[in-house]
Each structure stands twice: as C-alpha cells, then as structure tokens.
Amino acid sequence: MSRYALFGRSVAKSPSPQIHAAFARQAGIAMEYVGLDVEPGALPAALDAFAARGGRGANVTVPHKQAAFAACTRLSARARTAGAVNTLRLEEGQWYGDNTDGAGLVRDLTGRHSLDLRGRRALLLGAGGAARGVAPALLEAGVRELVIVNRSPERADALADALGEPGRAHTRYWEDLAGIGDFELVINATSAGRDAGAPLSLPFALCNDMTGAVDLNYGEVAIPFLAWARAAGLRTIVDGLGMLVEQAAESFEIWHGVRPDTDPVYALLREGAPEPATA
Numbered sequence: 001m002s003r004y005a006l007f008g009r010s011v012a013k014s015p016s017p018q019i020h021a022a023f024a025r026q027a028g029i030a031m032e033y034v035g036l037d038v039e040p041g042a043l044p045a046a047l048d049a050f051a052a053r054g055g056r057g058a059n060v061t062v063p064h065k066q067a068a069f070a071a072c073t074r075l076s077a078r079a080r081t082a083g084a085v086n087t088l089r090l091e092e093g094q095w096y097g098d099n100t101d102g103a104g105l106v107r108d109l110t111g112r113h114s115l116d117l118r119g120r121r122a123l124l125l126g127a128g129g130a131a132r133g134v135a136p137a138l139l140e141a142g143v144r145e146l147v148i149v150n151r152s153p154e155r156a157d158a159l160a161d162a163l164g165e166p167g168r169a170h171t172r173y174w175e176d177l178a179g180i181g182d183f184e185l186v187i188n189a190t191s192a193g194r195d196a197g198a199p200l201s202l203p204f205a206l207c208n209d210m211t212g213a214v215d216l217n218y219g220e221v222a223i224p225f226l227a228w229a230r231a232a233g234l235r236t237i238v239d240g241l242g243m244l245v246e247q248a249a250e251s252f253e254i255w256h257g258v259r260p261d262t263d264p265v266y267a268l269l270r271e272g273a274p275e276p277a278t279a
C-alpha cells in the first residue's frame, strides 16, 4: 500500500481523497490518500515526517504552494516558472515538485467546456499559488493578453516578472478594476470566498457579450463570484470542480504512470455540486 496525502489548511472537506480513491480503483492500484491539516510555516517539517512514515507523494493546497516549491530539490519546468508546487514525489529521499494546476484548468476549459482560449483578453484575479500555476498555462494555451490584478500589487508584479512576457502579461491595480476595459475571460484565482469578510466586489464593466467567467473555487466558496457572473448576464460560467479533477489526474499520472478517466469521477462529484447555472 503506497501512501499519499494532501497538505493544506482545513482540508477535511476536500474531495481529493475521494477522487484519488476512484482513480486508484480504476487503475487497480492499492494506495492510501489522506488529507492532513498543516499550519502556515509547518510544511517542511510535515513533509519530512510524512516521508519518514512511508509517504511517497503529496498534493499541496492553500496556503502552502510556495512553501512546497521551496521544499523541493528538483522541479519541473512548469513548477519553476510558476514558483509554486502542488504535486510532490519522493525520489531517493528528496522531493521532486511539479505544478498540475495550469494543465488541469486548461484541460477542463478546452476539453470539458469546449472553450477556445486563443486570442482572448483575460483577467486573472489573484497572484497566490493557484494563480502562479495557471498563468503560464493560459499563455501557452494562446490567450492574447493576460492582465493580472491582485489585492497586494507586489505579488502581481512578481508573477508578471516570472512570466517574462511583458507585452502579453502585465499588471494593474485592484482599485483601477472599473477602468481597465472588458475581457473575454475573467478568472477568479483568489481565496476571497473563504474569508468571513466582504465578498469580492467586481464591476460589470469587466464584461462584454463574449465574457466567460471561471472560478477556480467550487462549492460554497465559489458562490459569490458565480453569483456576480450570473448577475452580469454571462453565458459561460465555470466553477473549479472540473479543474480539481483534471489537476488530480495529472498528479496521479506523475505518481503512477497511468492516466485515469476523469469523466465518471467528475460526474460523481457534480451530483453533489450542481453545475453553475448560466443566464
């Protein structure tokens, strides 16, 4: 029985153990996958302890993806560009890090939702670990322009610098959102819905007739952003459930060399989390 885990904050409700159990059943692989709560700053020690208990690989979620990057001795090219790691594999006693978030998002949008990302002007809200994972993949998928806006502007600037394509990927201030034009794609990569505080307040001026709204979050956390997209009258509204399944499939392949069939697992999870209604 090989051992895997998800490290994050408040991971008790995460569907990831259910997803990986379903993939393992499909592939006929005996594996354990559990969620483990870790406080900020405690990830390196938690990874060491897990490896000592026989852990072979891990996923990392909010807020540890940049700490996971620092904990790895070897990195994939996409993890290096992102500066964030969501998938770790133990290799000769050391952690190898990859980032499957971007591939997961693009596969969900272009495959399951048949969205053509090429030529789109896209707004990325957030510059944390998830935004750092998806930004390079969005550029690779052909978005024309990527405008990054984050509550703390220095994190947005650092992400734009890491992307290294100043002509295509650049930043604006959150306070200026009402005046930065409209977008064919608005992506919420913030964790704002997790806070007890005020929900995101976004201007409808960001939208045009073509705009698709994508929330990396799903379930209750996604409600405020998806409600905003419905109120704006958008026709394409996507939550993060499909991305969750697709990024997990990428991780599973990194660990086991087998590509799982994601559709039945997505359908199962969707039963408990209805599709975001479109206008």
Ligand code: NDP
Pocket: 061, 062, 063, 064, 065, 101, 104, 125, 126, 127, 128, 129, 130, 131, 150, 151, 152, 155, 189, 190, 191, 192, 194, 195, 197, 198, 200, 216, 217, 218, 221, 240, 241, 243, 244, 245, 247
């Ligand atoms: P991080 O903690 O690394 O980053 C959080 C981001 O949200 C930062 O940009 C932060 O801004 C911003 N933020 C937090 N609160 C607010 C607020 N009230 N108003 C505006 N911005 C805010 O988290 P991650 O990037 O790892 O994850 C972000 C979200 O994406 C999470 O909720 C996570 O569950 C989801 N996610 C979903 C995935 C999926 O597969 N569906 C995969 C990965 C993530 P600042 O820098 O100013 O603090």
